[in-house]
Amino acid sequence: MFSRGSHLGSSQLQNLLQIKLIFLRWPRPLCTCSPAENKPHPSMLKHLTSKIKSTGPISVAEYMREVLTNPVTGYYVRNNMLGVEGDFITSPEISQMFGELIGVWIISEWMAAGHPEQVQIVELGPGKGSLTKDILRVLHQLRSVMGGASVSVHLVEVSPVLSALQAQALTGSESHVTTEGEEPVYRRGNTPDGLQVSWYKRIQDVPPGFSVHVAQEFFDALPIHKFQKTPRGWREVLVDIDPDRDEQLRFVLSPNATLASTTLIQRREHVEVCAEGGVVLQHLSKRISERGGAALIADYGHDGTKTDTFRGFKDHQLHDVLTSPGSADLTADVDFSYLRRCAGGVACVGPVSQNSFLRNMGIDARLQVLLKNCPDLASRCQLLRSYHTLMDPGQMGERFQFFGVLPLSRVQRPRPQTGLNLDKTQRPAPLPVAGFTELKYA
Ligand SMILES: C[S@@+](CC[C@H](N)C(=O)[O-])C[C@H]1O[C@@H](n2cnc3c(N)ncnc32)[C@H](O)[C@@H]1O
DSSP states (O other): OOOTTOOOOHHHHHHIIIIITTTOOOOOOSOOSOOOOOSOOHHHHHHHHHHHHHHOSEEHHHHHHHHHHOTTTOHHHHOOOBSTTSSBOOHHHHOHHHHHHHHHHHHHHHHHTTOOSEEEEEEESOTTSHHHHHHHHHHHHTHHHHTTOEEEEEEEOOOHHHHHHHHHHHHTTOEEEOOGGGTTOOEEEEOTTOOEEEEESSGGGSOOSSEEEEEESOGGGSOOEEEEEETTEEEEEEEEEOTTSTTOEEEEEOSSOOHHHHHSOOSTTOOEEOHHHHHHHHHHHHHHHHHOEEEEEEEEEESSOOOOOOEEEETTEEEOTTSSTTSSEEEOOEEHHHHHHHOOSEEEEEEEEHHHHHHHHTHHHHHHHHHHTOOSHHHHHHHHHHHHHHHOIIIIIHHEEEEEEEEGGGTSOOOOOTTOOOOGGGSOOOOOOBTTBOOOOO
16 A cells, blocks of 8 residues: 555545544544633742842743743643633644544654654643544554554653643553653653653653654743834833732833843844744754654744734633733744744745645545544534634634644755766655645545
8 A cells, every 4th residue: 555665645645544544433522621720829920929029020931931831830730721611722622633634644754754663753742642642543543554663652741730631541540650760751651552651841851763743732832032122122021010000910121132132033023032942943853854753833823924922811711911820821823934943954844724734634535434434413513513613714724834844855856876867857856745735636
């Protein structure tokens, strides 16, 4: 069915979607989570105000980092916020089709790399573990395609609450928190198929090796710096205590240039810069250029066109970012043009809309197969509703974008063998990248 080193062709993709995955489960209830612990957290406000009193106003990046990932009171560290009863819902929680198609993308990139014997699946910010679970099910269904490749799973997750949920989803009771000497892995486990799963706090700690990385709604949670242009030049936006209102925070402008405002603004129109996201992208680039593999980043974002996107979410509603810090998610659109500038020694593809990516990956064929296998009308309606949520331009279809990072060799024309006098046009064309190119059915 698949030849060595070949790209996953369109008819192969169609077969794979129709035949191999036919037994996958459906539907997933929209929410299986326990209610998020959404109460305001006074200790977070107290922590922030005492920090500001002792050091002066803090950057938006520091505010976001403390609110989201402070090891004791951080929003991600304490909460399970995903699902209908939480603060927001994400694509992998909406439909299994999302993770299945990413599973197919991973196999496609593994095949394009020439079927390496070992492959690491690395997910950054895995939430409840649903995406990796759907990916692994596809890999299991397609084990005949994967041959004897040895697969391991590496999860980068800062939250102990969410890592416990991921462990439950992926390993059942087959995981344990590691002892001190085993750092930087803080949890280990095995899937029912015997794949090893390891948890880390930072991407820098994931072992080197051929890896396909997935980051779905991860970059938008990383801290951003905000800047405003003034007659005296760029000034950083900071968070201060409001002197006129008790226990309230407010935005102020730094009186002078800050280190961030002098080093991070690369182009005039940038007013939000996610330096931490840039560091992660640089690290992914290094891993991919040195050891091969790929990264797929899916998030809401823009290509350097938007300015003020910092916002909060609580109970599926917009929430003031400075009110009850620690009780709501804080997020900012991902600037893909900035990520592209941070990449080095790799090729970047996209961003393309979620609608285009999933359509190119064959979501319509997959939907038809699942519809045929739906046991009742209610399940069919649920399936169609989820499809529309993922795909409709007015819902997630246009707002969410896919961005790929690949080895340079993946998109360059291979060099002709020495001695062959071929002109450039006769060299084999680079293989298309699934999802970013429309695959035509033969
Ligand atoms: C918005 S949720 C997305 C979850 C999941 N990918 C999904 O789409 O359902 C962000 C995820 O990234 C994790 N996270 C946020 N900041 C992080 C950081 N600095 N390092 C590692 N994980 C982080 C959160 O704990 C959570 O699992």
